[in-house]
Amino acid sequence: MTKDKILCLGKEFTTEEERRAFFRSELRAKLPDLKSIDGFPFGEDEDIIELSDPPYYTACPNPWLNDFVFNWETKKAVLSNRMDNFLVSEPYSGDVNEGKNNPIYNAHGYHTKVPHPAVMRYILHYTQPGDIVLDGFAGTGMAGVAAQLCAFPDPETHYRIENEFKDLGLKPPVWGTRNAILSDLSPIASFIAYNYNTPKEADSFKKETQKLMAELEAECGWMYETFHTNAIKGRINYTIWSSVFSCPQCSGEIVFWETAIDKDKGAVLDEFLCPHCGATQSKRQLDKAWVTIFDSAINQSIRQAKIVPVLINYTVSGKRFEKVPDENDIALIRKIEELEIPFWFPKDRMPEGDEARRNDRDGITHLHHFYTKRNNYVIASIWEKASKIPHFRWAISGIIQRANKQHQIAVSRVGGEKANAGGKTAGHRRGTLYIPSIQVEFSVFELIYERLKIIQKALLKRSTPVAISTQSSTKLQLKDESVDYIFVDPPFGANIMYSELNFLWEGWLKVKTNNKKEAIENRFQGKSLFEYQFLIESCFHEFYRVLRPGKWMTVEFSNTSASVWNSIQNALQRVGFIVSNVSFLNKKQETHSARTSSTAVKQDLVISCYKPSKDFVDKIESSGSEVIVWDFISEHLQHLPVHSKREKSTTAIIERSPKILYDRLITFYLMRGLPIPINAKEFQDGLKQRFATRDDMFFTSVQAAEYDEKKALAPNFVQLALIIGNESDAIEWLKSRLRSKPQKYNDIMPDFRIATQSLRKGDTLPELQEILNENFIQETDGSWRTPDPSExxxxxxxxxxxxxxxxxxxxxxxxxxxxxxxxxxxxxxxxxxxxxxxxxxxxxxxxxxxxxxxxxxxxxxxxxxxxxxxxxxxx
Structure with missing residues (x-):
């Protein structure tokens, strides 16, 4: 029996190794030209080639993207479940609630990630089988996973999505594979995305990893042993290390864990006594204790803040115990510290940046300083052993953050009411490189075994090829109008310093982010909000260019900043997109900051926007008459959600209000340098003459009938609450209040004051009396009402x-x-x-x-x- 040939982009190969060798050779020849492309990463050519699995995944700009598009387009014609006249006229307007607790999501951590079932809803709504999906800020590649799983969803996800589409009044989703192009500036992001989207047989993966872990146990297992009794040894799960401070009164050393932690109550003490002189101290008053050591990795003496082991959590015969480190444990640590690590490991100086060098003051200046010698040794050993198994290196990269000194103890679970609730460890502080005063050194063995179990459940058993590129989205190599749908979760202002945080991972890959085109606000990179907007707009311009006319893009947004929100909205509209709807995406599980901060985002926003058809744009640009205005509004109304329902009530659709419709019209004309042929008053009069009104919203006649039918099933109408943030909001607030009945100044004033609690700094809001005088009509009895059209x-x-x-x-x-x-x-x-x-x-x-x-x-x-x-x- 002859083995099936492997067909890849029109070429036949006998084995995957042969295919990989051929395309790596091709990639090597193409590298000189690829280096001029925005976002080409930092790294040696051979390291980039070694990391890549071309043509599917390249750790640099992927030169085969258009070949994949051509290949996928030829296959569309033979798919039986495609429609010739497939058209999506309105956005997916339902709020999405999707938790993070599934094996795929948990297989590998990252700073931001959208659960793949959430993305599946958008893909199923906006595309049909065979369509091409692009994510230009792909991160861990969840859009690729979602595109593939549209062909073989798990039964629960299939059932939930079918029911949600039915509840929203949408056509049933057409299941089947969509093709995905994933691009990200970060090499670690594209590496994670590649492994997520590449199938691996679970049994063979288990055998491969078991063999290598057995070798690692034989070599390094002794490093995590501790005596339970004189004769019995236990296996260390983790060791707690504490910062050491110096008393400013007597210079005696104060071990923070021993002196400043109330273990009975599970709390950090605001004040405590120096164990040497009895002086009352607080953490802020203390000086750090220091040690000077010779760092053979960089061949120089270094000065670091002193830390000492204070508690060991270990297992004997399946039971967990805790102990204070004894002389044998200290001797073991000292022995390991004196070893030279015989394997390669990254020794890079941390790059400049707010986060990357925040630990310089404690002597944590290089990448290997983030690990204890023990964990660095073991990771270096298994990293070398796993060099030929990308999925295993993926698993190892997944433990990096938990295996380094960033991992902190949950003091509140050490004692008191929450003692041991969920364990004493609390992970790292997300979005930072913060190293705490109380650190947790996890056993690398325990972390890897745990990670392997999760990954074996998450491995895709089958898949269609996903094309993955490592580059900036400011300049994609895709041809014009070549993709059918775009989903992006872009960076938002100064939210996360991706390239700085990813340095910890990318040091191990030997390929690092080129941050010149990184779309963030960053002081060290010289990027203010203006530079951020320019870069994000450049990316959106590319997305507009490669998206087919009449198709849709979904933008996820997670930021509390009004300026960043406006930058995103402006950038979308400047390049030509028309915003249709904003809805919610709730990932259910909150971050620490979302739980504790009054300003943290607890739900993401999802912006739905579309690229107008070419004929429509040409028609608008070739005529400046008022008649064309109504063509625009008619076209736009057909791209808006017809009915919105939350908790069994019909809710207002703000995009259908006259104010927002006029804003969209003005923006469309201004962005194209066209004169605006109509003023606000004429526009509102024209709306009322030409379109149907329901609940102060405008519809086409067909949409109005559909709205009436759906509202009859959810008759309770909820007008969206308006908080006054500026003068325009204040006028709308007053219109809404006075529309039902005229009111006097004294009746309005108390509620007006309550509503005006979120004014922007620097924005002068006129007094209520002035706003009333300029915008409303006062009756003879002193009450105020809304003006009629002529007034x-x-x-x-x-x-x-x-x-x-x-x-x-x-x-x-x-x-x-x-x-x-x-x-x-x-x-x-x-x-x-x-x-x-x-x-x-x-x-x-x-x-x-x-x-x-x-x-x-x-x-x-x-x-x-x-x-x-x-x-x-x-x-």
Whole structure:
């Protein structure tokens, strides 16, 4: 019986090894040209080639992406479950609740990760079998896993998604494989993604790893032994190490664990007594104790903050015990410290950065300083042994953060009410390289055995090829209009310093992130919010270019910053996308910061946006008439969700409000440099004449009928609450309140004050009386009501004059000699003035004033930032 040939991009091979050798040779020849591509990583050529599994995965820009696209396109024609006229007219608007507790999610940690079943919902809604999905900020590759598992989901996920689609009134999902292209700037991210998306037979993997672990046990098992009694030895699970401080009064050493931890209550003491002189001390008052050692890895003496072992957790005959380290344990540690590690391990100096060098002050300056000598030795040994088994190295990389000095003790579970609830260890502080005063040195053996069990459950048993590239998304090599759907979870401002945090992993890979095009805010990289927006916009521009017209992109957002939110929204719209919906993605399991911080994000936002059809854009750009405005609105309304339901109630869809519809229209025209052919009053009148109104929302006639039908099943209507953050919000809040019945100033004022608790710094909110005078009508009895259409037009003219007068006063102030930046401004005056400057093509004034107002006002206001950014391109 002859063995099946392996077919890869039109070429036949006898074995995977033959295929890999051929394409590695091809990759080696292509490397000189690839090095000019944005995001080409730092590393030696041979290390990059050794890490790669071409053409499927390259630890550099992947030169075969278009070949995969061509191959997948030819296969679309023969798929029986594809529709010729497949069209998605509205977004997936349901809120997604998906937990993190599944074997695939838990197989390998990363800073951010979206559970693959959550991504499956979007892929199933926006695509059909055979379609091409792109994730340009792929991270661990969950979009690739999701695309593949659309063909063979587990029964529970299949059942849940089918039911959710039915509840949302969507067409049943068409199950089947989608093809995925995954790209990320980080070599460790693409390495994790490759292993997640490459099938591996669990039994063979188990045999391979058991053999290597047996070798490791024979070589290094003794390093984690401790005496239970004189004759019986136990196996160390973890050792707790404590920082040592020096008393400023007597210079005596204070072991923090012994002196400052109340083990009965499970708490860190605010004050404690020096065990030598009895002086009352606090951690803040203490000096660190230091040791000077010779570091043979870098061939120099180094000074480090002193730490000592204080507790050992170990197992004997299946039972756990604890002990204070005895002289044998200290002797064992000393013996290991004196050993030379005979295997390669990374010794790199930590790069410059807020996180990467935060531990310099404690003498933790190089990558190997993050580990005890014992753990560094064992990891180096197994890393070398696993050199030919990528999935095993993947498992080892998965323990790096738990095996180093970042792992901290959960003091609250040492004693008191929470004693041993969930164990005494607490993991590392996510998003940082923080090393705590009380550290946990886990046994590398225990970590690897645990990780292997999880990975064996997570291994894909079958898969379709996924194309993976390591590069920046600012310049993709894909052809125009070549992908059918994009899902991205991009970096957000200064949330996470990816390249700095990933250095701990990438040192082991010998291939490191080229952070020149890393889309973050970072002081050491010289990247402010402006640079971040420029980079993220460059990526979105590429996504717009490669996405087919009429298709969709989903952007996940997790950040509390209004300025970052506006940067994302502006970038999307500047490149041509039209935002259709914003919904929630709840990953259920909260991070430590989400549990303890009042400002931490507890639910992610999901932005749904689409690329308009080419015919539609050409039609708009070729005509400036008002008639085309209504073509735009009609087209846009058909891309909005028709009905939104939460907890069995119908909820308002903010994108269907006249204010947001007009904002979308203005943005569409401005971003293309077109004159706006209609004002707000004419627009609102036109909406009422041409479209159906339901609950202050606008629909096409067909959509209105569908809305009525669905609302009948959930008749309770919930208007979205409005918190006043600026003057525009205040006007909408008052309109909503006065629409039902007129009210007097004294009736309005108390609630108005309560609602205005989240004003932006630097944004002047006029007094309630002034807002009422400019925007509403007062009756003879003193009550205020909303104006009728003719009154509204008069009020708008009056208000515009007032706002422009105030705007001109700002201009006069900044033109004075030695003028200082304005500390407070009225944003509505700026909006009106910027629009007036735009109409008069006075772009210089927009820039001059934009540079003199509080930066947060400019960055956090979507309209101001839009005018400012476009003006920069016009001057």
């Amino acid at each position: 509204a037009k008069d009020r708008e003219i009056l208000r515009t004059k007032v706002l422009l007068k105030e705007f001109n006063e700002y201009i006069a102030i900044i033109k004075q000699p030695k003028a200082k930046k304005l500390k407070e401004v009225r944003v509505e005056s700026l909006r009106t003035g910027f629009k007036n400057c735009w109409d008069n093509k006075d772009f210089k004034t927009i820039l001059e004033l934009g540079d003199m107002i509080p930066q947060n006002i400019l960055l956090e206001d979507e309209k101001l930032l839009m005018y400012y950014d476009i003006a920069k391109d016009r001057v």
